[in-house]
Amino acid sequence: MIHRSEAVLRRRVIAARAPGLTAPQFLSLAKASPDLELLDEPDESALRQLGLSTAAARKLAAPDLAQIDADLRWLDSSRATLLAVTDEEFPELLRLSPDAPPLLFVLGDPGALAEPQIAMVGSRNPTAGGVATARDFASKFARAGITITSGLALGIDAACHEGALAGGGLTVAVLGCGLDLIYPKAHEALAGRILGAAGALVSEFPPATPALPEHFPQRNRIIAGLSVGTVVVEAATRSGSLITARLAGIAGREVFALPGSIHNERARGCHELIRQGAKLVECVEDVLCELKISFASQLLASPTTVAKNPPVLDKAYKILLDALAFEPANVDCLIERTGLNSESITSMLLILELEGHVAPHPGGRYSRMAGQ
Structure with a gap:
């Protein structure tokens, strides 16, 4: 604390x-x-x-x-934390966003906000297929070591939080009200499970602030600002999820959208995003590969953004790092050497690259950095 x-x-x-x-x-x-x-x-x-x-x-x-x-x-x-934008613990990506909040109330572990996050958002009234897809993507992201950030709303948001928990990962819920007033009330148990799994609930609004309509666009900018990219799973043309996607674009973050049936009204917002330049994605690997390219560009532009004191690697990361030699190897080779799946390896390589443990090479190959 x-x-x-x-x-x-x-x-x-x-x-x-x-x-x-x-x-x-x-x-x-x-x-x-x-x-x-x-x-x-x-x-x-x-x-x-x-x-x-x-x-x-x-x-x-x-x-x-x-x-x-x-x-x-x-x-x-409540043992809550109040972070200021001047604090070292304030999430760096959010600090760098165009309209960062000056202060952030946090219930749970503030350290969860420092983890690599992907925002997942969508309709409050999704199809059964949309819910299943959201759960599946969130679970796979979680197993790949990515924290899922969403808004605790009904529908796709809840499915994303549930999927992350099912995948054994962290999830962050950003609220449009005070943290003493879980909204919607039906998700009090889900909020408790998020906290119980070392995640966090976040809001810029002080205690006792009600969930007013004008608060949700403000909440959405925090969801987008915390995350390296935003994935829109299912959204109609007037969905608030499109606000989150637009704010992610303004913040210079990647925007992804899952296509749907042309007969599904709740997919038309995603189709509109794709027409506007959002990346069309069909699987988790599409997102992870795109983010790796984006991160590589950022690192070339701002090498000082790499962590000066990277955290101690957990067992899976050590297995992957041990499997890497100083001669470049591709993902298929690493799957054979480690027994890990491709989505986990892709995500872990991204994080190992960010922390200076591995170097990328042409053809999707990686090698271990000298001294690692």
Whole structure:
């Protein structure tokens, strides 16, 4: 659990209650006083001079202290975490997104947010085939070591969370309400299972904030921002999932869409995304291969994004790394050497490449890096 001083946490809660406070405005506050000490004796005029809106400055200058105390009690009793965009633990991909939230409430393990994530979204009223496909994809991604991020909504979202859990992996649910109010209520048990499996529930909204319609596009930008790519499983032309896909594109992340029958109204949103340039995918390997190419481009542009202190490799990664020699080998060869399936190997190679353990070669081959 991440520990903050009571004073710092209190100031952060006050900031979280400021309407319309953006990440750049929060950074301006933090630059003026790193621990937000200026909120102890706030001056509305001085806050506006830092670039804050009148509404945000007014709320920071005169917070509802009873509400702040209630928020602090909930944070303590639920063992929740309040991350700021200035924290080292704040998820890096979300920090880099165009409209990052300044603060993030987290129930569960904040470390889950640092894992490679793929967003999976779709219709709240899916077909049986859409549900089955969502579960299958999420389960396979999870077995390949990818965390599934979605919105805990009815339909495809729930199927994706369920699939990730069935695959023995992590899943992150981003809510459009306070974390003390699971929405929809029917998914309270699912939320509990996510937490029980070392996943996390996330929201930028303070406790007791209801699930209002205008909150869901805001939630969707966090789903997209946390993830290396977004997969739309089944969506009609007016589905909120298309908002998530659009926001993923704006953030420079990959967008994938599964095609469906031309007679299925709930597939037309996916078809529209494909017409607009989303990658058509038919299997998990399509996504993993595309993301590997995308990551390679990012690494060439920004080599410093590679982890300086990569985590200790678990057993499956060690098996794969031990099977790699300094002579390049392809995936088929690695399947024979390790007994692992192709989707697991493809995903693990991506992560090993990101962490500097392996090097890619033409023809889809890989070799072990010197010193590994």
